[in-house]
Amino acid sequence: xxxxxxxxxxxxxxxxxxEVPVSGTTVEQAIQSLMTxxxxxxxxxxxxxxxxxxxxxxxxxxxxxxxxxxxxxPLEPDDIxxxxxxxxxx
Amino acid sequence: MLPxxxxxxILRYSRHLLIPEVGLDGQRKLKASSALIIGTGGLGSPVALxxxxxxxxxxxxxxxxVVDQSNLQRQIVHGTGMVGRLKVDSAxxxxxxxxxxxxxxxxxEPFTSANAMKIAEPFDVIIDCTDNFPTRYxxxxxxxxxxxxxxxxxxxxxxGQASVFYAREGPCYRCLFPExxxxxxxxxxxxAGVLGILPGTIGTIQATEAIKFxxxxxxxxxxxxxxxxxxDMSFEYVKLKKNPQCKVCGPYxxxxxxxxxxxxxxxxxxxxxxxxxxxxxxxxPRELFAQLQSGKPLRLIDVREPHELAISHIYGAENFPLxxxxxxxxxxxxxxxxxxxxxxxxxxxxxxxxxxxxxFRKVKNLRGGxxxxxxxxxxxxxxx
Numbered sequence: 001x002x003x004x005x006x007x008x009x010x011x012x013x014x015x016x017x018x019e020v021p022v023s024g025t026t027v028e029q030a031i032q033s034l035m036t037x038x039x040x041x042x043x044x045x046x047x048x049x050x051x052x053x054x055x056x057x058x059x060x061x062x063x064x065x066x067x068x069x070x071x072x073x074p075l076e077p078d079d080i081x082x083x084x085x086x087x088x089x090x
Numbered sequence: 091m092l093p094x095x096x097x098x099x100i101l102r103y104s105r106h107l108l109i110p111e112v113g114l115d116g117q118r119k120l121k122a123s124s125a126l127i128i129g130t131g132g133l134g135s136p137v138a139l140x141x142x143x144x145x146x147x148x149x150x151x152x153x154x155x156v157v158d159q160s161n162l163q164r165q166i167v168h169g170t171g172m173v174g175r176l177k178v179d180s181a182x183x184x185x186x187x188x189x190x191x192x193x194x195x196x197x198x199e200p201f202t203s204a205n206a207m208k209i210a211e212p213f214d215v216i217i218d219c220t221d222n223f224p225t226r227y228x229x230x231x232x233x234x235x236x237x238x239x240x241x242x243x244x245x246x247x248x249x250g251q252a253s254v255f256y257a258r259e260g261p262c263y264r265c266l267f268p269e270x271x272x273x274x275x276x277x278x279x280x281x282a283g284v285l286g287i288l289p290g291t292i293g294t295i296q297a298t299e300a301i302k303f304x305x306x307x308x309x310x311x312x313x314x315x316x317x318x319x320x321x322d323m324s325f326e327y328v329k330l331k332k333n334p335q336c337k338v339c340g341p342y343x344x345x346x347x348x349x350x351x352x353x354x355x356x357x358x359x360x361x362x363x364x365x366x367x368x369x370x371x372x373x374x375p376r377e378l379f380a381q382l383q384s385g386k387p388l389r390l391i392d393v394r395e396p397h398e399l400a401i402s403h404i405y406g407a408e409n410f411p412l413x414x415x416x417x418x419x420x421x422x423x424x425x426x427x428x429x430x431x432x433x434x435x436x437x438x439x440x441x442x443x444x445x446x447x448x449x450f451r452k453v454k455n456l457r458g459g460x461x462x463x464x465x466x467x468x469x470x471x472x473x474x
Contacts, residue, residue, distance in 0.1 A: 007246075007249060008246060008247045008248060008249050009246050009247075009249075009276055009277070009282075012395065012411065012412070012413030012414075013413045013414075039416075040413070040414075040416045040417055043275075044275065053271075054267065054268040054269040055267050055268075055269060055270060055271040057266060057267075059328045062327060062328050062329045063328070063329055064328065064329070064330070064331070066333075067329070067331050082317075082326075082328070084251075084315070084317065084328065085271075085276065086223070086244075086267045086270060086271055086276060087244045087245065087246040087249075087251065087276060088220070088221060088222050088223045088226060088244060088276060088278065089132075089221055089244055089245045089246050089278060089279040089282075089284055089289075090129050090131055090132055090133040090134070090218075090219050090220050090221040090243065090244060090245060090279075090289065
């Protein structure tokens with residue numbers, strides 16, 4: 001099962017977990033799986049059309065999924081997806 | 091022609107002169123170079139101190155805030171004796187004590203589209219040490235439009251990011267984040283907290299990248315984003331690529347001059363921490379006190395995190411942390427008067443928006459949060 005790593009900015013929405021196992025063989029299915037488990041995350045991640053919001057980036061290994069096949073990027077069961085949010089603190 | 095070093099400077103910088111990658115010529119380069127630091131807070135403190143100590147000859151500091159007691163846990167350029175003083179004056183005094191031979195220019199003003207070009211013009215590198223999205227996008231666009239490197243750092247609780255956005259050689263900040271999140275979606279350090287050492291770590295990385303750029307040595311963070319986690323003590327890198335659709339550094343830019351960044355980010359302006367949801371949705375601490383005294387039935391909802399209740403609380407308030415509010419909305423009655431509050435009014439403003447979008451109308455935001463309540467109603471509560 002692929003894993004989604006969640007930054008601390010979003011952890012209060014998922015009971016403080018740092019990683020969430022997700023189902024699916026594509027990034028889109030993985031994101032849907034995460035949002036099904038935690039519907040409160042939906043407005044943070046996708047717009048109404050189901051596209052990733054412009055302030056959210058997902059990395060598979062070192063690569064942004066935007067530089068791969070976007071939401072269609074295939075996932076292996078042991079893949080780890082890293083969610084990188086915009087933060088402004090300084 | 092690079093400036094010469096005095097005998098005193100040769101002694102002061104001797105540990106640099108011993109490194110072949112710096113040496114006498116490198117130190118002279120630093121003396122001739124300049125850096126503008128936007129923000130003299132958590133990130134700006136270590137950046138300013140290390141660049142001054144390293145002998146960067148001309149440092150600019152931009153900030154319009156004053157030193158507050160709650161800054162001192164992480165903003166190490168300021169001291170207790172400087173509380174209440176302008177941050178740029180406090181920092182300038184400290185930097186010139188550390189290194190009297192450098193020039194430090196203090197800009198005690200907000201960094202805006204109106205003054206950014208003029209302020210930044212003389213500086214070789216721009217270092218983004220701000221705490222808000224409008225200034226981050228302004229800094230990015232300024233750097234793209236002027237061809238200067240943007241040495242970026244940002245922090246949240248135990249996690250930090252750093253990169254060098256230099257559009258001549260790689261992606262810019264907008265390539266990674268084309269648009270900011272809606273106001274309030276990402277809590278600020280003032281609301282969410284930050285480990286005091288974290289901006290020290292990230293700021294020190296920014297200072298390192300600035301020095302490397304000015305010396306022309308090493309491999310920079312251009313095209314890479316560093317992700318640091320203090321709890322795991324992990325450093326990871328991800329690759330950043332230029333976005334061909336980037337509105338400022340792409341081949342067909344839409345942004346060719348600085349814009350209104352408060353409007354772009356959907357924030358009302360410099361009162362970003364005021365904690366107001368707009369007059370019609372606000373209730374002041376005194377108004378709330380009067381309503382409670384009159385026995386008016388209302389539900390007082392505290393949307394802070396549970397661990398914050400140990401710092402201060404208002405009698406009778408129920409705790410629904412913002413992150414869990416959506417899941418508990420069915421426990422609230424839209425026919426009943428509801429007053430939401432948090433520390434300063436920012437998170438409760440977000441909670442208010444959430445409830446309004448769900449159809450609630452009899453809902454108010456305690457303007458300025460429990461800190462305003464402590465100032466205006468219950469002086470026994472501590473400010474934090």
